[in-house]
Amino acid sequence: MSEQPVRHLPLCSDAQLDGSRRGQILVLSRSAPEISVTIGWTAHDAMSTAEKSAQRLTFRPSFALSAGTWHVTETLPGRNRGMTDLMSDSDVLRQLLAVARYTANVESQRLKMDFARYWAEEMAKPRYADPKRLLRHGFKIYSQNDEDGIIQEIFRRIGAANRTFVEFGVQNGLECNTAKLLVEGWRGLWLEANSKCVEEIRGHFQPFLSCGALSVVETTVTAANIDRTIDQAGFAQGVDMLCIDIDNNDYWVWKAINSIRPRVVVIEYNSALRPPLSLVVPYNEDTNWSGGNYFGASLNALVSLGKEKGYRIVGCCFAGVNAFFVREDLCGDHFVEPATAEEHYEPGRYFTKFMSSGHSGRPGYYEPG
Numbered sequence: 001m002s003e004q005p006v007r008h009l010p011l012c013s014d015a016q017l018d019g020s021r022r023g024q025i026l027v028l029s030r031s032a033p034e035i036s037v038t039i040g041w042t043a044h045d046a047m048s049t050a051e052k053s054a055q056r057l058t059f060r061p062s063f064a065l066s067a068g069t070w071h072v073t074e075t076l077p078g079r080n081r082g083m084t085d086l087m088s089d090s091d092v093l094r095q096l097l098a099v100a101r102y103t104a105n106v107e108s109q110r111l112k113m114d115f116a117r118y119w120a121e122e123m124a125k126p127r128y129a130d131p132k133r134l135l136r137h138g139f140k141i142y143s144q145n146d147e148d149g150i151i152q153e154i155f156r157r158i159g160a161a162n163r164t165f166v167e168f169g170v171q172n173g174l175e176c177n178t179a180k181l182l183v184e185g186w187r188g189l190w191l192e193a194n195s196k197c198v199e200e201i202r203g204h205f206q207p208f209l210s211c212g213a214l215s216v217v218e219t220t221v222t223a224a225n226i227d228r229t230i231d232q233a234g235f236a237q238g239v240d241m242l243c244i245d246i247d248n249n250d251y252w253v254w255k256a257i258n259s260i261r262p263r264v265v266v267i268e269y270n271s272a273l274r275p276p277l278s279l280v281v282p283y284n285e286d287t288n289w290s291g292g293n294y295f296g297a298s299l300n301a302l303v304s305l306g307k308e309k310g311y312r313i314v315g316c317c318f319a320g321v322n323a324f325f326v327r328e329d330l331c332g333d334h335f336v337e338p339a340t341a342e343e344h345y346e347p348g349r350y351f352t353k354f355m356s357s358g359h360s361g362r363p364g365y366y367e368p369g
């Protein structure tokens, strides 16, 4: 697009808002193919919510890009009609970009509100209202979905012995299942194959690394090396929670682990493979997840593996991503039975990412208060 002057979009002028009111531009709609953009105001400062809505309804100029020039195709009503000035295309684009960001943010808040309503409706249903079911306790601080709250509730019911974890497949650690525990004073080991992610962990988690609460090892976990890796990192004793999220060989790596017997195991399942399917991808160290729904293992396959290893399924997260297993000797009557995939399966609800945790998760070192 050229830098030639075009008509000024009368958007940021104080005069437009009585000289006392500043506002923010808001894209209300866009229509292809003529690239026309409808822009409105949302003002702040002195304006009440009601006034803001009124402004948005009132000031609704429409602009169209034609032959490199922005045209006002519908002028503002009342006194704002006909304001003109010069403005370059890049200024227009910069403003539109700011507007698009703002609009996206507003939309994202709206989705979070929709999700909160949906969540409350679901949790009121008899299935989820059962006090033994874990899902009502779900919440997100640093986990991908509601895992943080579910893990907290599991340990409230069964207790923790050493407050120690091992997690692999943590990316850069800002979103994982053990960052909350770390912040709360647990210690643990993270294994991650991606060197850039490990570098970021070393930056973000420096206080935890330097005080010895967190150990991080850059390694590609395999069924053959996992026991040795855990042992060499000094975590062969007293691990309370193991989390596995490596997108493909998760089942096979859990199967291979004999060095530790954690109280709780959190492992990703493939929710596309509903019970009673009992399927797992063949073990292959050279494949990476392609982004589709060919990966990992069905819940039923993991439940069978858990039984073999002395673990009982106690729930899945609401998003249908992670399954939670507790060591058989600790289960008592704390959890919903029967401990089957049919009972505990949750379908893929990946829109759970709209679950709000306030600001985005940013683990950091806290002192006791």
Ligand SMILES: C[S@@+](CC[C@H](N)C(=O)[O-])C[C@H]1O[C@@H](n2cnc3c(N)ncnc32)[C@H](O)[C@@H]1O
Residues within 6 Å of the ligand: 143, 144, 168, 169, 170, 171, 172, 175, 176, 177, 191, 192, 193, 194, 197, 219, 220, 221, 222, 245, 246, 247
């Ligand atoms: C889906 S991401 C993990 C997401 C994260 N756990 C969360 O809750 O958002 C999978 C991570 O596993 C790592 N990974 C994949 N295969 C691995 C392996 N064999 N050993 C260690 N890390 C692996 C990837 O580099 C990636 O960071």
